[in-house]
């Protein structure tokens with residue numbers, strides 16, 4: 001769905017009519033969310049607004065190149081004022097004002113110059129919130145803001161929220177929305193918005209163009225992901241025209257990778273599992289793995305791309321990560337044959353995009369068992385989707401391979417439907433061993449696919465992140 005002129009002008013009006021703007025990206029921030037937040041920060045500050053970006057956990061160091069990175073605040077200073085008003089009677093003036101704090105009580109002592117102050121002259125009230133507008137970027141649901149939301153629910157219920165996103169799973173929260181599910185990144189949504197307002201268009205500096213291009217490059221994985229549309233390429237071209245520093249983005253996002261990341265990737269590639277029949281390839285990283293390698297869970301995300309380029313034949317690729325705070329985070333990608341957004345939502349209560357989605361698993365005893373159980377559920381989910389596809393697509397007498405609605409033509413192995421596969425239906429890439437695992441050494445030595453840091457915008461799981 002694209003943006004309507006009325007939504008665009010309502011959002012524009014909201015900016016013009018408010019002064020103290022709070023901008024928040026989702027928890028476990030990724031480059032798109034952060035560059036989107038910083039792009040809003042830049043533009044609205046140039047309009048003379050008082051703007052704050054809050055991001056509770058520190059964003060990855062690789063994103064430090066982003067203009068405005070050092071302006072990101074860690075905590076939400078929610079200073080709501082409580083006001084005690086003394087209505088002075090005719091002729092009464094205040095001489096001194098002091099306060100004492102004792103036994104969890106604040107005593108405010110007002111000493112009049114002359115005359116008296118009586119209890120009925122006192123009234124109480126709440127001061128206004130520190131912010132008068134909240135902009136939430138790249139976040140499918142408020143719960144994905146994590147503690148920033150749960151610790152400040154009052155703020156979010158009292159202050160109008162502008163919800164800017166491109167996730168198909170967006171729950172349409174907030175009084176105002178700019179949701180374009182055809183945009184490849186939230187920065188693409190922002191580009192269309194900024195470009196729609198003539199006075200703003202002129203304010204797109206090189207820094208701002210760089211920020212917008214960062215989200216577009218990372219969420220499309222350098223325009224390799226299927227969410228890349230002709231329009232995203234056009235936007236990228238226009239941003240380059242405006243002076244976006246593409247080389248700086250590539251250098252920082254793709255060409256610097258800490259040793260801990262390489263180690264944890266090695267561990268994950270070592271563990272690749274393949275179910276040829278079902279068309280699933282997966283790997284997992286436990287908390288112990290992370291501790292052993294000195295790595296953080298957010299370093300795991302890029303492995304998914306390695307997994308896809310190493311085993312291109314699978315319909316679904318999954319990486320399971322046991323998070324530091326507990327629970328398992330699963331990130332999935334799929335071929336056009338499977339809608340992982342639907343699968344994640346139906347089977348696990350997760351969500352994301354049709355080709356990139358995620359979910360969470362909590363309350364398990366054994367990590368590896370929980371992973372296997374999840375894989376089994378994914379298998380069943382894929383089966384039932386393929387089955388639905390059969391019913392929906394195949395007209396009488398027609399023997400076309402099934403396909404999810406609105407999916408692009410599937411380049412891969414769709415014959416498996418009409419002629420059930422023997423054991424090994426897909427061409428062997430020479431990297432697979434007969435047991436279904438991968439030769440690690442050859443995987444590691446394989447020509448490196450473009451690396452990626454993206455925490456991506458696939459996950460909109462029930463409990464946080466992305």
Ligand SMILES: [Mn+2]
Nearest residue numbers: 032138186457
């Ligand atoms: Mn995004």
